[in-house]
Amino acid sequence: MGASRRRIEPEVTGSPHYDGVFHNVLPGSTLAPGSTASMFKSLLTRGDRGKPQGVVPLAPVPPLTEAADLAATWLGHASALLEIDGHWILADPVWGDRVSPSPTVGPHRLHPVPMALEDLPRLDAVIISHDHYDHLDLPTVRALIASQSAPFFVPMGIGAHLRKWGVPEDRIVELGWNDSSKAGEITLTCTEARHFSGRGLKRDVTLWSSWSLAGPEHRVFFGGDTGYTPAFAEMGARLGPFDLTLLPIGAYGDQWPDIHMNPEQAWRAHGDLGGKIFMPIHWATFDLAFHTWAEPIERLLVAGNPKSIVAPPPGGRVLVSSPPAVTRWWAGL
Template sequence: MRIGIKSAIAAAAGLAGVAALVRVGTDLSSAMGASTTAIVPHAKGSARYRGKRFHNTEPSSQFVTTGPSIVTSFLTRGRLGRPRSPIPLATPLAPARPAELAVTWYGHSSALIEIDGHRVLTDPVWSQRVSPSRLIGPARLHPTPVGIEALPQIDAVVVSHDHYDHLDKTTVMALVRTQRAPFVVPKGIGAHLRHWGVPDDRIVELDWDEQATVGALTLTCTEARHFSGRGLVRNPTLWSSWVIAGPQRTVFFGGDTGYTPRFAEIGTRHGPFDLTLLPVGAYDEHWPDIHMNPEEAVRMHADLNRGEPGSGVLVPVHWATFNLAFHPWAEPVTRLLAAAGEVDTKVSVPMPGQRIDVLRPASQRQWWLRLA
């Protein structure tokens, strides 16, 4: 009898384990998004789409075998990319009426832009890890400054590309429940959104140089130099930067990109910009084509402003929140400020959760220094 009970318990445990594995597998598959087959109908027709893949205008390598091996970098970095103590958070402020020009940085590339009485949320990621798994993958270095349900009403959500640190299933599903705003995304990403249950009437997919109108804003999908993919298949969806133009003000969101002279062309067509949000972190000598360094961000700001580095304000993004490369935690901002100082580029570095009124900026507090 005891043997029978033990066998039953063992069988039940085994079934529970199998069920748990099935759930994990199902969760992973869902988080990874749509299949390549589902993406193709929404991607084909783009001039950038050939052979079931999107392509950069300039030839670009995702990985370069130079310097120390990637294995050596992993084994020797230790806590290099982590702060010495907890990252401070600001209490986010959300005025009843959006400002003429302001930005609240939530960490990494997630920011809330206020422009000409509208609010635009960029690359929203509220999950603990940027991975299809809730157990493994790069984890947050600081909490989210505000719960996603506490965000004010948003007019549009823009996404730069489908990597996990820029497109997050859990966050998308929360925004579907709590907001009414459309998701304005590059070609192919709509397939992921549909896979997660986002209604068709809330999805706007654009190719480079195509536009959508939201209220009084014009959102233009512009070129970036990067790549895409949430699994083993590379470049099934398009990547982009964004021009957000209102009646009075214009903002550029860089998403995630390597440097390219094409940004000067964007500046000629759409600039100058009152505000640029540019990626400054996760650079490395192993991937120089697809992640620009801080000095290139300063150069890019000047390109976007028709060769005038002192025009507009640069706010750095894509740093501090996730440890995705091998540089010291505060190095992106240290290098950025040094390069900006040489050409009189105005830079504002918010702490996570901090709102900056671009037209009436407060004095800069160097909050990152004691963490470096």
Template sequence: MDTTTSEKLKLLVQFMKGNKMTRPSKALVVESMSEGYGAGQHQPKLTWFGHSAALLAIDGKTLLLDPMFGKAPSPFPFIGGKRFSDKLPFEMEQLPMIDAVLISHDHYDHLDYGSIVKLKDKVRRFIVPLGVAPHLVRWGVDPSLIEEHDWWDEFSYEGIQLACTPARHFSGRSLTDRDATLWCSWVIHGREARIFFSGDSGYGPHFKEIGDKYGPFDLTLMECGQYDERWAAIHMMPEETVQAHLDVRGKIMIPIHWGAFTLAMHDWTDPVERAVKAAKEMKTRISTPKIGETVLLQAAEYPSSAWWR
């Protein structure tokens, strides 16, 4: 038996045995998002919805990042591991008009059919990496509302400067379309703040390249979760997450890609515990908002409670 086959069998056995700590013992309680989000607000702010989904209000515009609001990140939701919380921090009707949805790649935990169908009529623009547009068109999104971008594309949308930047990952939604579309991270540079959204990525020199070209960032949303040493090339360990934040020259880091679903065998709190420890050791600031809690950017204090304990 070759090493690759042996590793696959070992991984399969681990998943079958399971780890009772990969999800909370009871449903997570989430914060309810306040009414009128973004309306008349002048200070930039961000609300994390668990995993990689977040709502950003900046320069009077509202951006939605990787809006996965389904119950399970799977083509068969009744089979996949369900969301840790029984409900979302909002009702879909409560969301404001969205100036732009930014997608990092087409995996089910980042691009969700049900969410897009419910959102599409209140979104003015979909901004996606190369090849992702056909998914949206197939789901009923007007092609004229979609724009695709390659790595290092720089462009402006509604006065906000954006850049599609590299990541170390892969794509695909079936057995036959692996790497058929691009994956990326995003630079969001407004008048009021500069944000880096990592998407999914293994650690690599691209973070320093992005930091040198576009940093410093007031806030970074950095992938931190669903990792394993066996797939370290496509998902960072928490300590690498903090280093990547430093590489892009971030001031405050919010760890994402955790707190909603089980996609790996580590304890569900392991990502944030290790990231908080590493941030302290590396002398950088980390914020740990509750799911649904709104963070005011450039505030004197950022949420930092260990709410998961």
């Protein structure tokens, strides 16, 4: 069989969480028992409540040349450009219009990407949390292969996707939970999450993760997509405290309480991690649940301390040393 048609399998040997599929440390369900009927009812009655009622404002991304000591630009959903001790790290980059295996069916972007891929600075690393379509986007990866030279740091098994898509072997760093590697002076540790994985019909054959990013002076925690887990407290004690946490606050629902945090749980996780400044992610860009569009951020501001929360519009860059006050740019949408 020719190399172009060779089947590429995930490399998952040696993981204590794998027995043919990966498992969460804290068992849970992707769909709560007895919730099927309520889910179908919600699907039929949801309407457009998960979409904004107007145009989502975008913040113009300034020209990016030299990375700051600690800053973050939220690019929408879970995508963020991080600046840590002079290094550039891109997290869960998704530039596609639709997070679906189909170009015509599935959740569509609710606002444009606030910057072009070609305007990214020279990256030191790209991190991926898991292989769901709203976190791992094939067209974006292919564009990054051509325009960047940075390695992709991914949980175990996701290297199979990248190899199939043409990412060179020397640009793939595949890690299990608690494994670490380096990009320049930044130590990247693949950390536990409570979620699941899968593209198409295969589920849980690749690992899901969060990420600890530690530079000489600053530490950032990237949550990706996860349900609440007591492991956050252990990670905070071992790897923190964190100057900045980026944690998911949207796409929660009573029907899947184990795999997506609600805003109150996200604020609790921020505290468990010893977080100082909290940037909410995983909301506003794709309609993936049954709550209203702005409910996640409004609930977060009630649950948490607004002085410790930064919530810029997509494209907004935050210098963590001087965090801006929340402006409620989403009001009226």
